[in-house]
Amino acid sequence: MSAGSKDELADKFKEALTNEIPGVDFEFTQPIEMRFNELITGVRADLAIKIFGEDLEVLYKKALEVEKAIQNIEGAADIIVEKVAGLPQMSVKYDRQKLPSMASM
Numbered sequence: 001m002s003a004g005s006k007d008e009l010a011d012k013f014k015e016a017l018t019n020e021i022p023g024v025d026f027e028f029t030q031p032i033e034m035r036f037n038e039l040i041t042g043v044r045a046d047l048a049i050k051i052f053g054e055d056l057e058v059l060y061k062k063a064l065e066v067e068k069a070i071q072n073i074e075g076a077a078d079i080i081v082e083k084v085a086g087l088p089q090m091s092v093k094y095d096r097q098k099l100p101s102m103a104s105m
Contacts (some may be wrong), residue, residue: 007077025080056084 003009010028017026029037041048049066053059063081070076 025078027078027080060084 003012013028014026018024037046049070051059051062051066053062060081060083067079067081071079
């Protein structure tokens with residue numbers, strides 16, 4: 001895989017990965033840059049738009065509206081809407097009778 005620029009290479013990687021793993025968002029950045037951004041804003045991106053409220057469904061719909069509004073702005077890349085509702089969950093119930101006791105460890 002070859003590319004003329006870092007952004008073009010990231011786009012090619014993103015396209016290939018999205019074809020293999022649909023529904024997953026990818027962001028390409030440098031580790032130190034990502035960590036610095038996260039420390040400042042709590043988000044692993046250069047720019048974050050945060051919407052606050054109580055109803056997760058309403059917040060998600062508003063986030064999609066914002067995504068649509070900014071997706072064609074020059075320089076906007078790796079636009080990701082954080083998923084806050086409808087995520088799969090796994091519940092684990094232990095059968096305590098079958099677990100080894102701490103005394104035997």
